[in-house]
Amino acid sequence: MCMVVGLTVSLAGCDSDMRSQLESDAKRLEAKCDALKRENETLRLAVDNLRAEKAVMEKDLARLKSDNNSLKTQLESEKESAAAQIEELKAQLAAARLVRPPPGAAAAPPTPANPAGAGAPATPGATTTPPAPVRDEVQIAEIERAAAELDAKIAALQARVNLGRSKVVSLIRSTVDTPMVPPAGGGICTGMHTYPGPYHTEPMIIDVNGRHLGPAVKRGDFRTAHEKEKAIQTAKEELLPLEQELRTLCDESAKAKEKLAKLRTAPASN
Numbered sequence: 001m002c003m004v005v006g007l008t009v010s011l012a013g014c015d016s017d018m019r020s021q022l023e024s025d026a027k028r029l030e031a032k033c034d035a036l037k038r039e040n041e042t043l044r045l046a047v048d049n050l051r052a053e054k055a056v057m058e059k060d061l062a063r064l065k066s067d068n069n070s071l072k073t074q075l076e077s078e079k080e081s082a083a084a085q086i087e088e089l090k091a092q093l094a095a096a097r098l099v100r101p102p103p104g105a106a107a108a109p110p111t112p113a114n115p116a117g118a119g120a121p122a123t124p125g126a127t128t129t130p131p132a133p134v135r136d137e138v139q140i141a142e143i144e145r146a147a148a149e150l151d152a153k154i155a156a157l158q159a160r161v162n163l164g165r166s167k168v169v170s171l172i173r174s175t176v177d178t179p180m181v182p183p184a185g186g187g188i189c190t191g192m193h194t195y196p197g198p199y200h201t202e203p204m205i206i207d208v209n210g211r212h213l214g215p216a217v218k219r220g221d222f223r224t225a226h227e228k229e230k231a232i233q234t235a236k237e238e239l240l241p242l243e244q245e246l247r248t249l250c251d252e253s254a255k256a257k258e259k260l261a262k263l264r265t266a267p268a269s270n
Helices: 002-099 137-172 225-265
Strands: 187-189 204-206 212-215
Touching: 002 187, 002 225, 137 225
Parallel strands: none
Antiparallel strands: 187 204, 204 212
């Protein structure tokens, strides 16, 4: 009878230990499952953020390619215009050399209007050579002054345009917030304290033992990819009128210098 009672007590004790072990294992597995769920959610957020950032970068790349093609087209047009101006100036210079005798050359005697004498009739078919254009020093000085003022405006505006372009490039290279992935068995603590770490005011990554490993989000220049895209678009809108004004001033400067070159080729008055 004593043996039966002892065996019963022993079996009851084993059953209690087994139940405790099973409950402990169940709690551990449940905690691990919760940690895996949190890790999966963090990974999902990271993937969504990377996809959004990739879409923004693809838009930026397409826009940069378009801007690059526009700049190439503009550069080719300016090259062709400059080459045409050079050829025109060469032709004008050659024509001026033909009209104006070289230094030291003897001046041709003037042809009398009536070679037969004062009372004789003029020779039929005789023509009078029109006077050559005279170099206008006053107008040249005015255009030189206007061209210098245009160049000063262009230099100042070019500096602002360069700053605007640098700002756009800097924004394109900027970063956005990136969720960090906790280690296996770890998770994200949203409370105000992680033991044995210090107090904090933002979500933190913790390991399986609850130790503080660092912020749950790696901070960038912007919180979201949408905020970054909006800042880039604003910077480009601010830059556009400056670039348009710069092109207008460059066109005016080119025209003034072209006119100045023509005036300088005219012979000086004696």
